[in-house]
Amino acid sequence: MNFLQLFAHNLTKGPFTDPFPFEPAPTAKRFRGKIEFDPETCEGCRKCEKVCPAGAIRFTKTANGLEFDCWHDSCVFCGNCEFHCPTNAIHQTQDWHLAHVQQDKFSMVEHGVIPSHECPSCGKPALYTAAPANKIKGFSEAEVAEFRSLCPKCRGKYLRERKSRS
Amino acid sequence: MTEHTVASSYKIPVGPLHVALEEPMYFRVSVKGETIENVELNAGHVHRGVEYLATKRTLLQNMILTERICSLCSNSHPEALAMAAETIGAVEVPERAQYLRVIAGEVKRVASHLFNVGILAHLVGFEALFMHAMQVREVAQDLKEAVYGNRMDLGAHCLGGTRCDMDDEAIAFMRTALDKIEPDVRELEKTYRTNGSILRRTRGIGILTHEDAIACGVVGPVARASDIQYDVRTAAPYHVYDRLPVEVPVLDGCDVWSRAMIRLQEAVNSIEILWVCLDHLPDGPINDGGDPYIPPGQAIARTEAPRGELVYYLKTNDEPEPERLKWRVPSYPNWDALTFMLKEAKVADIAIIVNSIDPCISCTER
Ligand code: SF4
Ligand code: SF4
Numbered sequence: 001m002n003f004l005q006l007f008a009h010n011l012t013k014g015p016f017t018d019p020f021p022f023e024p025a026p027t028a029k030r031f032r033g034k035i036e037f038d039p040e041t042c043e044g045c046r047k048c049e050k051v052c053p054a055g056a057i058r059f060t061k062t063a064n065g066l067e068f069d070c071w072h073d074s075c076v077f078c079g080n081c082e083f084h085c086p087t088n089a090i091h092q093t094q095d096w097h098l099a100h101v102q103q104d105k106f107s108m109v110e111h112g113v114i115p116s117h118e119c120p121s122c123g124k125p126a127l128y129t130a131a132p133a134n135k136i137k138g139f140s141e142a143e144v145a146e147f148r149s150l151c152p153k154c155r156g157k158y159l160r161e162r163k164s165r166s
Numbered sequence: 167m168t169e170h171t172v173a174s175s176y177k178i179p180v181g182p183l184h185v186a187l188e189e190p191m192y193f194r195v196s197v198k199g200e201t202i203e204n205v206e207l208n209a210g211h212v213h214r215g216v217e218y219l220a221t222k223r224t225l226l227q228n229m230i231l232t233e234r235i236c237s238l239c240s241n242s243h244p245e246a247l248a249m250a251a252e253t254i255g256a257v258e259v260p261e262r263a264q265y266l267r268v269i270a271g272e273v274k275r276v277a278s279h280l281f282n283v284g285i286l287a288h289l290v291g292f293e294a295l296f297m298h299a300m301q302v303r304e305v306a307q308d309l310k311e312a313v314y315g316n317r318m319d320l321g322a323h324c325l326g327g328t329r330c331d332m333d334d335e336a337i338a339f340m341r342t343a344l345d346k347i348e349p350d351v352r353e354l355e356k357t358y359r360t361n362g363s364i365l366r367r368t369r370g371i372g373i374l375t376h377e378d379a380i381a382c383g384v385v386g387p388v389a390r391a392s393d394i395q396y397d398v399r400t401a402a403p404y405h406v407y408d409r410l411p412v413e414v415p416v417l418d419g420c421d422v423w424s425r426a427m428i429r430l431q432e433a434v435n436s437i438e439i440l441w442v443c444l445d446h447l448p449d450g451p452i453n454d455g456g457d458p459y460i461p462p463g464q465a466i467a468r469t470e471a472p473r474g475e476l477v478y479y480l481k482t483n484d485e486p487e488p489e490r491l492k493w494r495v496p497s498y499p500n501w502d503a504l505t506f507m508l509k510e511a512k513v514a515d516i517a518i519i520v521n522s523i524d525p526c527i528s529c530t531e532r
Contacts, residue, residue, distance in 0.1 A: 031316075051224070053230040078230040080321075
């Protein structure tokens with residue numbers, strides 16, 4: 001190796017380091033960063049909570065519904081939750097800007113609520129979770145919306161009735 | 167008049183911090199003048215209880231936990247775990263996934279070997295070469311980030327296949343990266359083969375004779391530099407390695423230099439394997455949901471990690487958590503061989519010799 005050549009190469013083609021934080025650092029498109037949660041598409045299956053090796057995800061049942069929390073400081077960015085999530089409701093973003101001051105450490109949380117409401121059919125409280133994709137094959141948009149609003153019991157009934165109709 | 171007595175030999179502590187890498191190894195070295203007489207190894211500074219922890223986590227969680235046992239061999243751990251679980255569950259891995267597994271493994275091998283030879287240049291005091299080797303390695307790091315989303319922990323595997331598929335864009339990125347890195351790695355190999363500074367500090371240093379190597383049961387590049395032709399990829403081919411041009415270089419120099427040369431030659435060969443994999447990557451599925459049923463049973467799986475043979479033992483029962491998960495990492499036998507390599511060595515060569523086994527403490531002490 002000719003080090004003079006290398007020197008000239010590095011002098012003309014360099015520098016090879018990123019000027020971060022003075023300029024934004026380039027981030028790969030597939031970068032596995034901060035977790036994002038979308039309560040709209042979540043089925044509430046809690047698989048992500050089960051497969052998370054770091055215990056960063058917790059679901060809690062409250063009066064509001066099913067509350068989702070993901071502690072960014074516990075998360076190891078493995079992507080297991082995203083891989084096993086049936087709807088991609090939880091996914092990793094390209095964002096890696098997670099530096100924070102010490103007193104913020106417990107508020108570095110991704111929070112979401114799957115709201116609780118009254119089942120229009122039986123009147124019992126139900127979670128407004130997304131309908132499992134494998135159950136609603138061939139449903140029209142109105143049917144999906146109706147199905148979604150039901151409680152688990154009435155969803156079962158709805159499916160049976162729809163099947164017997166067809 | 168008081169009489170001064172000078173002891174003929176001293177014991178000096180080496181470590182536990184910054185022996186070669188920023189990992190805690192601790193040696194008590196008896197020296198006579200500049201020469202080492204005896205070495206005592208002390209282990210256990212980074213014991214984290216991962217083996218026990220693994221029995222408290224489900225197999226799906228362990229796919230991630232095992233990846234974090236070691237950073238440089240991080241791909242091989244979940245790979246071996248998946249292979250053991252797939253053996254128990256008789257799970258077929260799709261062909262495309264097998265190729266993707268090879269690709270992930272070989273990219274990690276290139277990066278790992280370049281890191282080790284880079285550090286060697288640093289310990290020799292050849293900083294310009296160190297910087298250059300690390301800059302070449304950076305291409306592999308960028309490649310991992312672009313394809314897998316992380317520079318070290320690829321998360322490539324899942325039970326029954328791979329998690330991460332390669333689309334045309336990723337394949338194109340990999341081709342460009344390989345084009346860029348291949349001539350540089352070949353050039354590095356030439357430099358390490360001929361450069362006077364490297365040769366003076368590494369030839370004839372840290373000798374591990376062929377007989378001692380067999381007695382210690384060393385594996386990986388350390389074994390192959392002591393004329394032991396053993397590589398799991400050819401001895402017990404897994405994935406699609408039997409269809410790939412795997413070369414197992416051996417040297418009989420038994421010294422630090424030979425180990426570095428083996429690593430560089432393997433890096434070149436890994437790049438060749440990657441080219442073949444990219445050319446022959448079949449279409450098809452890459453996994454079957456990643457959550458197959460694993461019945462009770464036990465199995466052993468072996469892979470060739472960058473540091474050598476990695477053995478996994480898995481015993482499952484009716485629970486989602488394994489009953490026992492145990493691994494034998496390559497650094498374990500190689501570490502023991504240090505007592506032979508360091509004998510009669512000079513104090514100034516300790517770091518170079520320790521680095522030559524490419525030690526991974528975090529996985530040895532887990
Ligand atoms: S985010 Fe995904 S995995 Fe988690 S509960 Fe919702 S649907 Fe299930
Ligand atoms: S990325 Fe991994 S550690 Fe983070 S929340 Fe998802 S499963 Fe848990």
